[in-house]
Every structure is written in structure tokens, then in C-alpha cells.
Amino acid sequence: MARNRDPKCRQCRREGEKLFLKGEKCFTDKCAFERRSYAPGQHGQNSGRRLSGYGQQLRAKQKIRRIYGVLENQFRRIYAEAERRKGQTGENLLQLLEGRLDSVAYRMGFGASRAEARQLVRHNGVLVNGKRVNIPSYLVRPGDVIELTERARKQLRVQAALKSAQERGFPEWVEVNVEEGKGVFKAYPMRSELSPTLNEQVVVELYSR
Template identity: 55%
Template sequence: MARYTQAKCKLCRREGQKLFLKGDRCYTDKCAYEKRPYAPGHSGRMRKKMSDYAIQLREKQKVRRMYGVLEGQFRKYYERADAMKGVTGHNLLFLLERRLDNVIYRLGFANSRDQARQMVRHGMFVMNGRRVSIPSMMVKPGDAIEVREESRKVPVIMEAQEVIARRGCPEWLESDGANFKGTVKALPSREDIQFPINEQLIVELYSK
């Protein structure tokens, strides 16, 4: 599967804000966006007037890169969101939030969504008593997620537990870090997504 393999900090600089793709590093002075808050490349410092289409495209790319999904996957999420009842933009964000890799990141068992995705693929988690290995699985209220016994001493999990206090755990989830467990209490709401996202721009882009 095609994945972005270059420096992740370039993505934050390209989108003009932190996407928190490098875990704890994003909260320190080592963050590349803090040092160079402009787009990469020779013309990165130049001010450019963006068209409406460019603004919509950048918003879509920002959200897609933040959640770590490919273009084809993202379009399928949009089509699914559009077919659901309610506000399409909100539905899209809810589907992305309910991905298993995102939930594990939100619960504080990984420093980033990318790291969470890799850990899920390696079978380091159990959901409702069954081992899971598909990062795109959709969680639902009542689901119980737990780190497998043999994976609890993995350094990255221990580090992530120390960092979660900086970003907090959303209200729709309940994290029990001491026992390496987490529970999905409810479906996410728009208020649970604090990151600055204008989902209406994405809807306008795909509606053309």
C-alpha cells in the first residue's frame, strides 16, 4: 500500500499548522513547524493568493493527512458519510474518529495515529476479548479495548501513557491507563473534535 515516507514535519509546514504526526516531539521546541512555520521549498516563504478550490483542497489534505488515510479511502469515507442521515461534514469526521487506530491514539496507547496503526497491525490489542489487527475497524459504544498482556511492557506504550496528559482523552472515551484498558462510552460528537477543521470546505470540494 502506498504511504507517505518522507519527513512528516513537511506535511505540517505545508498545511500551515501542526497535525501532531510525531507524537511528543510536536509539543517540544524540536518541532520543525515551530522553527520554520512556512511551507517547505524555495518558494515556501512567498505569500500566495489561494483560489477557493485551493482552500478546499488544502482543508481536505489536512484532514486526510492528520488521520493517515489514503485518497481512495478518504473518498469512500465521504461517500459513506453523504449517504448517512445528518450533516455530511460531521458524519465524515465521526467516521474518521471511530477508526480503531484513532481510538487507540486517543486513549493514550500510542504517540501518534501512525504508530497506533502499526501497533494494531502487529496484533498488540484485544477488543471485546478478541485480538484485532485491522486499523480501519469501526468502534461502537460499549467496545472494550485492551493492550495484550505480552505487549504491556513495550517502551512506546509506556511513553504514550506519560504523554496523554498533554492532549487529554475525549469524553466519548474512557481510558484506564493503569490497567492498559479503554472503553468506548458513546459515539463522538462535533464538540469532541477540538482540532481546527472546517469540514464544510471538504463537502464543497467533493460536491463539485
């Protein structure tokens, strides 16, 4: 299975902001971005050159891809589906990415990062409406019940992730019962509920060239 093997902290530094790819480490002073917030590479500290229009579009797309952990071909398929649906393509794109099972599991605190949540799904640790689903890209629908298997609930890292997520608070579009390791995906998030640093409209412009 293809996946991005680039060092996660390097990806954050390249995009110029924390992407929260390494779970709890991102919330501590051990985070590499806290110590070296400049771009990676030999000329990282001197990379003050202005990006072209295409460069800005590319960086916006790469940032979204890296946050949600999808490869280029996957991203293109998701974009095509977002374009096909009614409404604004950019908002549809972010909603489809947030509706992926690995993203929902992460938002519910089942994993400290999306990568950890994806691994949990792959290893048959998540049920959707009582049925085992091990496909991270599975699109969750509003009203679906997502829960951990009994075996997954006993894992220490899952318990730690749930505790940390509860302390930080859950997003409005999910409802989680931490004790039972179960949650409900209430609705696709509104654009105002997602990070303002994401520039999905620039990505739409990129694919409309």
C-alpha cells in the first residue's frame, strides 16, 4: 500500500505551520516546529522568495493533502467527487475529507493523530453501525455510529488518546461517549468550523487551470 514516508515534522516545517501529524508530541515543547519553524533544507532559513500564483496554489493543495494524509491520486478522486456534488466545490472537498472514517476516528479521539487512527481502522479496531470496517477512506454518513471494538478499547494508547481528546474538547459535528469508546457523526462540518488557514478555493483554482 502506497503512503507518504516523508518525516512528519519536516512536512510541518515545509508548510510553515503545525499540521499536528505526530499526535501528543505536537502539543509539547519537543515539537520540531517549535525549535525550527523555518523551512527544511540547506537554504531553509533564507527562503524568503515570493511564491508565484501557481506556487501558492500548489502549497495550499500540499498542505491539505498532508493534513489529511492522502496521496495525489486519492486527492484527485475526492476533488472530482466534490466537484460533482451540489454546492461549493471547495467546501465539499473539505467535508469529504472530514467524512473519511480515519478522519472521523481521529476527531472522536480514537487515535492521537490521523495516522494512528488510520492504523486502528486498518487493524479492524473500528465498527460502523455495528459492522467492522477496515477501509480508512470509507465515507461516513451523518447519523452513523462509530465505535471501538472491545479489543481496541483495552489498548493503552487508545485510552490515552481518548483522554487527551476529551481534555481538549471534541468538535461540534461529533458526539462522543468516552467511557464506551463510541460516538455519533452528527453532520458534515460547516466551513466556519474548520481551520481558517486552509485555502480550499486556491486548490479549486489549481484544478480549474
